[in-house]
Amino acid sequence: MSNDQHPFQSLTPNFIMDAVESRGFRCDCRTLTLNSYENRVYQIGIEESEPLIAKFYRPGRWSDAQIIEEHEFCLELCDHELPVVAPLVDSGGATLFHYGGFRFALYPRRGGHAPEFDHGDNLLIMGRLLGRLHRIGATRPFVHRPRLDLDTFGRASVEVISENFIPPDYRDNYLALTTDLLQSLDEILDAAAPRYIRVHGDCHAGNILWRDAAPHLVDLDDARMAPAVQDIWMMLSGKRSRQNAQLAEIIEGYNEFFDFSPGELRLIEVLRSLRMLHFSAWLARRWDDPTFPHHFSWFNTPRYWGEHILELREQIAALREPPLQLV
Template identity: 45%
Template sequence: MHHATPDLSFGDLTPEFMLDALDAAGLRADGRMLQLNSFENRVLMLHLEDARCGSTAAVAKFYRPGRWSDAQILEEHAFAAELAAAEVPVAAPWALADGSTLFHHQGQRLAVTPRQGGRGPELEDPDVLRWIGRLLARLHGVGRQRPFTERMQWASAAPAQSARDWLIANDAIPPETAPAWDDTVRRCIDAIQAAFDSLPDLQLTRLHGDCHPGNILWTPDRGPHFVDLDDASQGPVVQDLWMLLPGDPDAARRQLHAVLDGYEQVAEFDDRELRLIEPLRTMRMIHHSAWLARRWGDPAFPAAFPWFGTPNYWMDQTALLREQLEAMRPRDTTPARVRDEDIVDFDGDGFA
């Protein structure tokens, strides 16, 4: 099995290099740095000698080379600035020494945002979920004002097709498991595309794009705020809803209802988008396998995901994707959301 070539792009990110980069960007750190959890980029919390915008604590992100273009990153930053201007609580990047929010230093690119503390939200609390729903509706309200032109779209099966094509072209799947996996993925891609084709007038919106619970922080006085717009994208708004749901089908139905109850206090929601939950979930599963394979040259990935790439992994993925085929199977009638506790299980297999 072959994976991506060795990734040494972060090899020069020593503490000294990062301090020098921050100094060149016009931010003098006092030497206290804590690396934060992030596989895709290198992210650290730091303390500044002088306050910036009233804050001496900041978060610096060094972007993985080759993942996003400058134009894609700056489009994300502009979206964050629009959200902040509309008083949607996000951490928007600061302008740095050259006047841009994206600073280049010896082949590396970085952005810096103020540190915003908080803890994970209590997603079992309906009031918390309603608040998150209202906040997502406000984010999407800003997102509808103009489209992305550089960021990726979740508007067809294209991301799944691209992931499948890369995995096959790079021999990332053991030969003994590749035929079954590929046959299943091809059928999944057809089902995903059919789901999008069934909604020809689907409205696409600028999204957070990776709105799982780890990207929402909560404070008792201010409620929820978003972090990490690194995967900001364009697509149906349900993309920012389904990742908040737990694996248990009954709990997922209750929590979906609470989020939508809050959402619709601020904006309308097209119930037809609920048909896209399982196609979007399936697409993310295929995309995730390709992401792991592409990053295998980074030493952090084999250490964190030792189970990836084995024949058992690909057999398990094939089995899960076959379940997703059933979950995506078209029903005879158009699903309609029922109010209160009777949210319909549209896919017939829960949200697990």
Template identity: 45%
Template sequence: MPHLPHPFAALTPDFVLDALASAGLEGDGRLMALNSYENRVYLAHLEPGTPLADAHPAVVLKFYRPNRWSAAQIEEEHAFALELAAAEVPVVAPLAIAGRTLHAHGDFLFSISPRRGGRAPELGDDEALEWIGRFLARLHAVGARAPFAHRPAVDVAGYGTEPRDWLLAHGALPLEVEREWAEASQEAIDSIADSALLAPTPGTFDPEIRPVATLRLHADCHLGNILWTPTDRPGGGPHFVDLDDCRGGPAVQDLWMLLAGERAESQRQLGALLDGYEQVRPFDRRELALIEPLRTLRLIHYSAWLARRWDDPAFPAAFAGFGTPDYWRGQIQMLREQTEAMQAPPLVA
């Protein structure tokens, strides 16, 4: 059977410039592809004297991966970004053009945003971590105002059970490791599901144990998704340029991926983050017990994400070792280690 080109192959320079023109903006022909695996993102320079060019000489077009999010889910992401921007939380929100932030061209939905860069923050700098803690608390203060209506949640079903079942149903693992991974992943999920703190609704488990509150989150808050600009410039400090993975979930989901290193180092980083966070809003310390369960769920979710994207040529090129027996043996080992870690006392701060 001939290999069909991936839908993103349609995003030629002419197509991207035509999409920009369909939104009422005129590019000067200069385009640069920006780093993104999930979507396709381009920097486009606008023709001087055309709409928006004075305020934004260059803009960023993001073409959403087909069939991942519905229009309603993307619009909810945009509404959250605009709500955050209105509250002066430093995020880059999409531009509203002719009253819309979401546009369509051909088979693609796309958005247009201002250009803003930055670098990754330094985890060894406690002052920077404290600042990031305040930043996330401000984001969460807005996120706690109302739940998402259309976006999914970070939970056991969506991050554990469903991706595990998909991997096994689609034969994504080599037969020589499939059974062992299935057992290790199920044991890990069973350990996580015992946590009353992750109950989807009050009363699912012991009624005396109240599940932690959930709110609108960034949900994929790792160092690669936080950009830092020099603090001696207006608007300097941490900011997000993308809320593509925003979901509902516990506040700690936006903290734990910023922790790295041995336990003592992670504990120091967590302390600095919470020092900043609690200057702005309270943090439920029970959520610290969710760090290892959430880390475990991400292992399963991430493997399924890679497997589901393997028909996109960008993925085999960037993740050459994925899918081999050695990859899955490494995952089995990590899942077993995580199952043990979930039995250990949580980090404290």
């Protein structure tokens, strides 16, 4: 499929407003494209009312059942008074809508700013929120949404890159490194035997809005079954001593609502490795979307592959280091 044939090219302002108006709203012709790559997200002005956020899902990524299950998880969290931005529910109980071959959902607009994780109190608050979320997430599994596992994030990612993208000059090194890396990840996961629960899945600063002195979670598009620490490790940064201190604040708040298993700390570098592999494959799989070559022009260049191979070497070394500790 050539770039000018990509499905998202059909999402013109008129199409977007027609889709929103098909749900009974009247648009005021103001549309603003928001930052999103996997899907397409827009702020839509509504006559005599607050703007709405319209999220158009990437064709072929999720099934209807998987999207609805994510929506139901959001609404379940809201029912327990967690600050999660959930989709609007129509009079018939639906949250997922269809228009012109696309699937979309509508959300209330919520303001806020990026969280400041340098403040221990904020990390304590985030820990409490995640403890509450995981306490609910552990009550039952997802039925339709997948696991974050070695096959989907690891082996499948390596297969995509090695067969279709990486230049021949780098391929042998890449295959040798990823073979060693995947073997190490497999051994650690097998020994850890982690518990998989429903999680946010992509809990980084960009998916957290801080307002009214509290965090609000947005965009559960990557929600899946995963170890609890998946929602924690992306909030850690800096040197090891700093990460240990950050972790202590998060887990102190977390344990007020749900018991964190210290054995999952061994999984942080495993999950970081899988995210690295998956990110490269994600870019490769989306390269026919014109947005990706435009915004990620550095991908698939000799410099990128050289740096990526170096990162993989460093990650293999990181897996051999002792895990972070609760202090």
